[in-house]
Amino acid sequence: MRILTPASLNPAIRNVQYAVRGELAIRAEAHRERLKEENHGLPFDKVISSNIGNPQQKGLDQQPLTFVRQVAALTEWPPLADLAPGVFPPDVVARAKELIREIGSIGAYSHSQGVPFIRKNVANFIQERDGYPADPAHIFLTAGASAGVSLLISMLITGPNSGILIPIPQYPLYTATLAQYNGTPIPYYLDEASDWSTSVESIEVALKEAIAKGIEPKALVIINPGNPTGALLEESTQERLVKLCEDHSLVLLADEVYQANIHNRATHQFISFKKVVSKMQSPVPLVSFHSTSKGVTGECGRRGGYFECTNISEPVLALVYKMMSVGLCPVVSGQIGVDTMVRPPKPGEPSYELWKKETDATHAALASRTRIMAERLNKLPGVSCVNSPGALYLYPQIRLSKKAIEAAKSRGKEPDAFYALELLDRTGICVVPGSGFGQKEGEWHYRLTCLCPGVEEYVNKLERFHREFVSEYNSS
Amino acid sequence: MRILTPASLNPAIRNVQYAVRGELAIRAEAHRERLKEENHGLPFDKVISSNIGNPQQKGLDQQPLTFVRQVAALTEWPPLADLAPGVFPPDVVARAKELIREIGSIGAYSHSQGVPFIRKNVANFIQERDGYPADPAHIFLTAGASAGVSLLISMLITGPNSGILIPIPQYPLYTATLAQYNGTPIPYYLDEASDWSTSVESIEVALKEAIAKGIEPKALVIINPGNPTGALLEESTQERLVKLCEDHSLVLLADEVYQANIHNRATHQFISFKKVVSKMQSPVPLVSFHSTSKGVTGECGRRGGYFECTNISEPVLALVYKMMSVGLCPVVSGQIGVDTMVRPPKPGEPSYELWKKETDATHAALASRTRIMAERLNKLPGVSCVNSPGALYLYPQIRLSKKAIEAAKSRGKEPDAFYALELLDRTGICVVPGSGFGQKEGEWHYRLTCLCPGVEEYVNKLERFHREFVSEYNSS
Structure with missing residues (x-):
C-alpha cells in the first residue's frame, strides 16, 4: 500500500507557518530536557521561555488570581x-x-454559543466599559480568542483571491489561518519610526495594490494593543479606520485581547472598536475578540474567550452559530473563566482586597519590566526598541552586520532566526525572530515577552550575549 | 457600504449540516423558555433532551464521578x-x-500536543487495554474527539475530488466536516437487518462507484461502537476492514469514543483497531479517537479527548503537531480529565469503592434503560428497533403512512423530521430525525439517547404519542 506522506496531504496545511511554537520553541524544549542530565554541557542552567505570552508558565512568576x-x-x-x-x-x-x-x-455540554447567563454578564461588561449597549445574542464564547479568529477567517474566505488585511508585524495566527483556508494576506506596514503607529494611508496603498492584483479584500485585522508591537491606537486613528472599512465594505476584525494590559493608565487608555463604531453610528460589521489568557488573569490553559458581533445580520449570525454547534460547545470551565474576568470582585466584597492586591502587583511588575528592558535594549549597539505602552511584549530591531547575515545564510537561516538561535544556545533565553511576525525587507527584529522575573539578571544575559555576538560578527 | 450576507461568505460553510443541534434542538430550547411562563399552553411540563449524548445535562440523572x-x-x-x-x-x-x-x-499553556506526562499515561492505558505498545509521541490530546476528527479530515482532503468513506447512518460531525473542507463523503450502508453490521462488501461497492466518478478515496471512517446504531464490530470484520484499507491505501479513522459503553460485558467485548492492526502487523495508517465525554465519565463540558496515530510517518506527525500549535494547546483541565479517565482508582486505593459504585450504577442504568426502551419500541406498530449492545443510543425505524408523508411534505419537512417535531410539540421529548444521520431512500428513523431517568414514564410518553400519530395519519 501507499505510505501517507506530507505530499499526499492538503497542500494548504503544508503552507501554514506558526513561529511562536516553531523551531526555536522546539529547540528550547530539547535544551530543557538536556538540562536534567548531570553533565549537560550547556552554558546555562535554565531555559527562559520568552517566546510566548504564557504568564503562568513554569519559571515565570505570575500567580493565578x-x-x-x-x-x-x-x-x-x-x-x-x-x-x-x-x-x-x-x-x-x-x-x-x-x-x-x-x-x-460543568461536565455537561452548554449552549453552543456559550451559557446564556455568562453571555449576559459579558454584555454588561462591554456596556460598562464602552457606555453603549451590547446584546448577549451577538456574543459567542470561545476556546480562547484563537478559535474565534480561525472560525471567522474560515467563513470570510471564499477562495484564493479573497484577501484579508494583516498588519506587519502581526501575530502569526492570522497568516497561519489564512494559509490553512487558502486565503491571501494583504500586508500593511506599521510605522516603527512613530512607535509602531497604524497608518490609514499605508492600508489604502495595500488595498489598491491588492485590488490591482485581482484580490478581493474581505476584512481588516487590527491588533490593539498590538502584538508584537505593544502599540496603542489613538481614537482619531480608530475613527479613520472605521471610515476606511465603510468605504471599502470591509469586516473589521478587532483583536483586543491585550485591552487590560496598559502599563500606564494615567497616560494611555484603551478604547474599544465597539465604542468607536457605536459612537460613529457606523454600519461597519465588526467582530471584537477578547480572551482570559492575557490581561492580569493570564489563564492561558483555561482556553476562555469570546467574540462580539456588531452590525452582523441575523442570517450570518445563524451560520456562525451552526459552525459553533459542530464543535458542540466551548469548554465550560473556560466559560466560567470568562465570567470571573468580566465580573471581578467589587470594592466592599470579601474577595476584593486580595484581588486588587494581586492585580495591582501584576500590572506594576509588567510595567516596570517593560520599561527597564526597553531602556537597556536601547543602549545596546545596533539595537532600537519602541517602549510599548501595552500588551506583554517588546519588538526590538537589531541591525546585523554583513558577516552575521552571511553566517546565517551559510547555515540556511534567516539572519534574525540565526541571532535568536545563538541567543538560545548561549543563554537559554528563547525569543521569536521577527521573520515569524513579518518586517520590512532588510530589517531584523525579535519579539520577547516581559514576563520573566529577575529582570536584572535577564537583561544582563541579553546584553552580554548581544555584545559578544556583535564583536564576533564585526564586519570591520 | 455592502452588507455582509450569507451569500458573501465561504459557500462551504453554508453547506455544512449538523442536525444534532439543529432545528429540533433550537425548538426544544424555545419550549424550555416558554415553560417558564405561567400559562405556557404546552401539553407537557418539561422538555427532555434525548437529542444529544450529554449525560450530565439538566434533567438527566448521570452524576459526575x-x-x-x-x-x-x-x-x-x-x-x-x-x-x-x-x-x-x-x-x-x-x-x-x-x-x-x-x-x-493549569492556567499555563501546555505542550501543544498535550502534557507529556499525561500522554505517557494514555500510552500505558492503551498498552494495558490492547497488550501492544503505545508511544506517547504518537498521542495528541484534544478538546474532545471532535476537534481531532476535524483536524484529521482537514489534513486529508486535498480538493473536492478527495473522498472519505462514511458509514450511513453516521454521526453528522463527519459529513459536516467534509462539507466545511470541501471534501466528498463516500457513503457506505450499514445493514439494519443484521443488527447494523458493517459489510466489507458494501464498502467495496461504494469504493468502486466513487472511483468510477473520479473520486480519490483517502480514508475510511468506522464508528465502533456505532453512533447512532450502538452496533459493535466483531474482530473478524475488523481484520477484513484493515485488509481493505491496506488494499486501497486508505487511512483508517477509528471513532472509538463509546469503547467503555458496552451494556453486557459478559457477551460483548470492545476490541480496538489499534489492537487489530498491531496483531496483524499491518502497515495501515490508523488514527483512533477517544473522549472523556462518553463512557461513564460523561464529562462533555470538559472537552477532553485524544487521538493516537499508528503507522503515521514522522513528517506527517510534524504537520499534525504544527496545526495543533496554531491552536496553542488543548484545554488543560480537559487534559486532566483524560488523565483521570485513563488512570481511574485501583482496587485497594481509598477512592476505589466509591468510584466502582458510581461507575457500576451508571453502566447498569444505561444497560437497563436501553433494553427496556428497545423492547417496548419493538412492540409498537410500524416500529422496529435494534437492541444496541453499546453506545448511548437507539435508532428505531419508523414506517410512516402515505398520509403522514404527505402531511410532512405539505409542511416542507422530511417525514421523520415531521414525526420528531410532532413528538417534541406533543410530549416535550426531543430526538433527532434519521435524515440527520442518513438512511436508505424511503426509510425513516430517529435517534434517541438512553440517558433519561424515569424510563417507564418516558417510554409511556413515546408509546402514547406514536399510537396517536399512527391513528391520526392512518392512510386507510
Whole structure:
C-alpha cells in the first residue's frame, strides 16, 4: 500500500507557518530536557521561555488570581462549600452557587454559543466599559480568542483571491489561518519610526495594490494593543479606520485581547472598536475578540474567550452559530473563566482586597519590566526598541552586520532566526525572530515577552550575549 | 457600504449540516423558555433532551464521578489540600500533587500536543487495554474527539475530488466536516437487518462507484461502537476492514469514543483497531479517537479527548503537531480529565469503592434503560428497533403512512423530521430525525439517547404519542 506522506496531504496545511511554537520553541524544549542530565554541557542552567505570552508558565512568576481559582474549584466540585466551611470567602461561595444554578453541571455540554447567563454578564461588561449597549445574542464564547479568529477567517474566505488585511508585524495566527483556508494576506506596514503607529494611508496603498492584483479584500485585522508591537491606537486613528472599512465594505476584525494590559493608565487608555463604531453610528460589521489568557488573569490553559458581533445580520449570525454547534460547545470551565474576568470582585466584597492586591502587583511588575528592558535594549549597539505602552511584549530591531547575515545564510537561516538561535544556545533565553511576525525587507527584529522575573539578571544575559555576538560578527 | 450576507461568505460553510443541534434542538430550547411562563399552553411540563449524548445535562440523572471532580478541584486551587485537611481522600491529594508537579499551573499553556506526562499515561492505558505498545509521541490530546476528527479530515482532503468513506447512518460531525473542507463523503450502508453490521462488501461497492466518478478515496471512517446504531464490530470484520484499507491505501479513522459503553460485558467485548492492526502487523495508517465525554465519565463540558496515530510517518506527525500549535494547546483541565479517565482508582486505593459504585450504577442504568426502551419500541406498530449492545443510543425505524408523508411534505419537512417535531410539540421529548444521520431512500428513523431517568414514564410518553400519530395519519 501507499505510505501517507506530507505530499499526499492538503497542500494548504503544508503552507501554514506558526513561529511562536516553531523551531526555536522546539529547540528550547530539547535544551530543557538536556538540562536534567548531570553533565549537560550547556552554558546555562535554565531555559527562559520568552517566546510566548504564557504568564503562568513554569519559571515565570505570575500567580493565578485567587478569586478565579476559588470559583473554578467550587464549580468543579460544588459539595466543597459545605465540606470545607469557612475556606472560601462568602462572595466566592455565592458566585459558584449562582453559576451552578445557571449552568447545571460543568461536565455537561452548554449552549453552543456559550451559557446564556455568562453571555449576559459579558454584555454588561462591554456596556460598562464602552457606555453603549451590547446584546448577549451577538456574543459567542470561545476556546480562547484563537478559535474565534480561525472560525471567522474560515467563513470570510471564499477562495484564493479573497484577501484579508494583516498588519506587519502581526501575530502569526492570522497568516497561519489564512494559509490553512487558502486565503491571501494583504500586508500593511506599521510605522516603527512613530512607535509602531497604524497608518490609514499605508492600508489604502495595500488595498489598491491588492485590488490591482485581482484580490478581493474581505476584512481588516487590527491588533490593539498590538502584538508584537505593544502599540496603542489613538481614537482619531480608530475613527479613520472605521471610515476606511465603510468605504471599502470591509469586516473589521478587532483583536483586543491585550485591552487590560496598559502599563500606564494615567497616560494611555484603551478604547474599544465597539465604542468607536457605536459612537460613529457606523454600519461597519465588526467582530471584537477578547480572551482570559492575557490581561492580569493570564489563564492561558483555561482556553476562555469570546467574540462580539456588531452590525452582523441575523442570517450570518445563524451560520456562525451552526459552525459553533459542530464543535458542540466551548469548554465550560473556560466559560466560567470568562465570567470571573468580566465580573471581578467589587470594592466592599470579601474577595476584593486580595484581588486588587494581586492585580495591582501584576500590572506594576509588567510595567516596570517593560520599561527597564526597553531602556537597556536601547543602549545596546545596533539595537532600537519602541517602549510599548501595552500588551506583554517588546519588538526590538537589531541591525546585523554583513558577516552575521552571511553566517546565517551559510547555515540556511534567516539572519534574525540565526541571532535568536545563538541567543538560545548561549543563554537559554528563547525569543521569536521577527521573520515569524513579518518586517520590512532588510530589517531584523525579535519579539520577547516581559514576563520573566529577575529582570536584572535577564537583561544582563541579553546584553552580554548581544555584545559578544556583535564583536564576533564585526564586519570591520 | 455592502452588507455582509450569507451569500458573501465561504459557500462551504453554508453547506455544512449538523442536525444534532439543529432545528429540533433550537425548538426544544424555545419550549424550555416558554415553560417558564405561567400559562405556557404546552401539553407537557418539561422538555427532555434525548437529542444529544450529554449525560450530565439538566434533567438527566448521570452524576459526575466524585474522583474526577475532586482531582479537578484540587488542581484548580492546589492550596485546598492544606486548607481543607481530610476533605480529599489521600489518593486524590497525591494525584493532584503529581499532576501539578508535572504540569505546573493549569492556567499555563501546555505542550501543544498535550502534557507529556499525561500522554505517557494514555500510552500505558492503551498498552494495558490492547497488550501492544503505545508511544506517547504518537498521542495528541484534544478538546474532545471532535476537534481531532476535524483536524484529521482537514489534513486529508486535498480538493473536492478527495473522498472519505462514511458509514450511513453516521454521526453528522463527519459529513459536516467534509462539507466545511470541501471534501466528498463516500457513503457506505450499514445493514439494519443484521443488527447494523458493517459489510466489507458494501464498502467495496461504494469504493468502486466513487472511483468510477473520479473520486480519490483517502480514508475510511468506522464508528465502533456505532453512533447512532450502538452496533459493535466483531474482530473478524475488523481484520477484513484493515485488509481493505491496506488494499486501497486508505487511512483508517477509528471513532472509538463509546469503547467503555458496552451494556453486557459478559457477551460483548470492545476490541480496538489499534489492537487489530498491531496483531496483524499491518502497515495501515490508523488514527483512533477517544473522549472523556462518553463512557461513564460523561464529562462533555470538559472537552477532553485524544487521538493516537499508528503507522503515521514522522513528517506527517510534524504537520499534525504544527496545526495543533496554531491552536496553542488543548484545554488543560480537559487534559486532566483524560488523565483521570485513563488512570481511574485501583482496587485497594481509598477512592476505589466509591468510584466502582458510581461507575457500576451508571453502566447498569444505561444497560437497563436501553433494553427496556428497545423492547417496548419493538412492540409498537410500524416500529422496529435494534437492541444496541453499546453506545448511548437507539435508532428505531419508523414506517410512516402515505398520509403522514404527505402531511410532512405539505409542511416542507422530511417525514421523520415531521414525526420528531410532532413528538417534541406533543410530549416535550426531543430526538433527532434519521435524515440527520442518513438512511436508505424511503426509510425513516430517529435517534434517541438512553440517558433519561424515569424510563417507564418516558417510554409511556413515546408509546402514547406514536399510537396517536399512527391513528391520526392512518392512510386507510
